[in-house]
Amino acid sequence: xxxxxxxxxxxxxxxxxxxxxxxxxxxxxxxxxxxxxxxxxxxxxxxxxxxxxxxxxxxxxxxxxxxxxxxxxxxxxxxxxxxxxxxxxxxxxxxxxxxxxxxxxxxxxxxxxxxxxxxxxxxxxxxxxxxxxxxxxxxxxxxxxxxxxxxxxxxxxxxxxxxxxxxxxxxxxxxxxxxxxxxxxxxxxxxxxxxxxxxxxxxxxxxxxxxxxxxxxxxxxxxxxxxxxxxxxxxxxxxxxxxxxxxxxxxxxxxxxxxxxxxxxxxxxxxxxxxxxxxxxxxxxxxxxxxxxxxxxxxxxxxxxxxxxxxxxxxxx
Numbered sequence: 001x002x003x004x005x006x007x008x009x010x011x012x013x014x015x016x017x018x019x020x021x022x023x024x025x026x027x028x029x030x031x032x033x034x035x036x037x038x039x040x041x042x043x044x045x046x047x048x049x050x051x052x053x054x055x056x057x058x059x060x061x062x063x064x065x066x067x068x069x070x071x072x073x074x075x076x077x078x079x080x081x082x083x084x085x086x087x088x089x090x091x092x093x094x095x096x097x098x099x100x101x102x103x104x105x106x107x108x109x110x111x112x113x114x115x116x117x118x119x120x121x122x123x124x125x126x127x128x129x130x131x132x133x134x135x136x137x138x139x140x141x142x143x144x145x146x147x148x149x150x151x152x153x154x155x156x157x158x159x160x161x162x163x164x165x166x167x168x169x170x171x172x173x174x175x176x177x178x179x180x181x182x183x184x185x186x187x188x189x190x191x192x193x194x195x196x197x198x199x200x201x202x203x204x205x206x207x208x209x210x211x212x213x214x215x216x217x218x219x220x221x222x223x224x225x226x227x228x229x230x231x232x233x234x235x236x237x238x239x240x241x242x243x244x245x246x247x248x249x250x251x252x253x254x255x256x257x258x259x260x261x262x263x264x265x266x267x268x269x270x271x272x273x274x275x276x277x278x279x280x281x282x283x284x285x286x287x288x289x290x291x292x293x294x295x296x297x298x299x300x301x302x303x304x305x306x307x308x309x310x311x312x313x314x315x316x317x
């Protein structure tokens with residue numbers, strides 16, 4: 001509660017608040033950013049509240065700010081594990097910096113940090129902040145936060161879903177979040193996405209508990225998808241009984257790939273960090289990989305899955 005009070009005090013004292021999130025934002029990043037912005041605008045109508053980033057997403061156009069505005073503002077960095085991932089490198093030049101995140105901390109960012117690795121989403125933390133403050137937020141802010149929450153914990157089914165996750169969801173529904181609309185927005189797909197997900201599965205190769213798929217620029221452009229849309233399709237490889245770890249490698253520029261690694265229970269973050277990536281134990285990412293690095297990561301994923309299988313066999317003897 002002490003950290004929440006520090007955040008609240010900083011917000012109340014600031015005239016201008018600039019909210020940042022990570023590059024190539026997922027729904028948790030966008031949801032926490034826009035949910036926080038919308039809520040603060042409602043609670044503090046005299047304050048200038050900006051959501052910044054170089055990339056507009058999902059029909060949401062980001063705000064703009066000059067250097068002087070940021071330097072005199074309170075910056076709140078959301079859902080971002082390290083400085084290099086902030087989608088505006090001016091964030092840390094602000095007069096005061098707060099970070100709210102649920103990733104494993106890589107480095108310090110700012111004067112106040114609320115990092116809860118056990119939280120299922122950054123949206124969960126933002127919702128719990130407003131709940132702890134006994135504040136009423138508008139329905140559209142609750143909608144942003146609820147959509148980000150269920151996107152990251154996949155409708156309360158991931159291993160890091162905890163009682164507080166449901167508590168955050170309850171609070172957001174009480175504030176006006178539409179559960180059905182959130183599910184449709186997050187999980188309904190277009191026909192081109194349907195065809196692309198089939199392509200992800202068609203290209204997949206399975207070896208000793210590991211399922212991996214490598215997709216090219218041509219693959220997703222042929223389906224009229226952007227890179228940001230294509231890289232998020234790692235879930236097309238999930239929920240297979242025989243698979244312990246799975247990964248999608250998406251070509252970003254010719255010969256350069258980004259990786260999305262997932263696991264049911266195994267710690268794949270250790271592999272991600274070896275290649276300059278990071279994230280959560282069962283959900284990590286890596287940027288800017290050459291094809292030979294992709295093959296090495298696949299080799300390590302197979303080894304991890306096989307090692308776990310052998311341990312399970314030994315325990316059953």
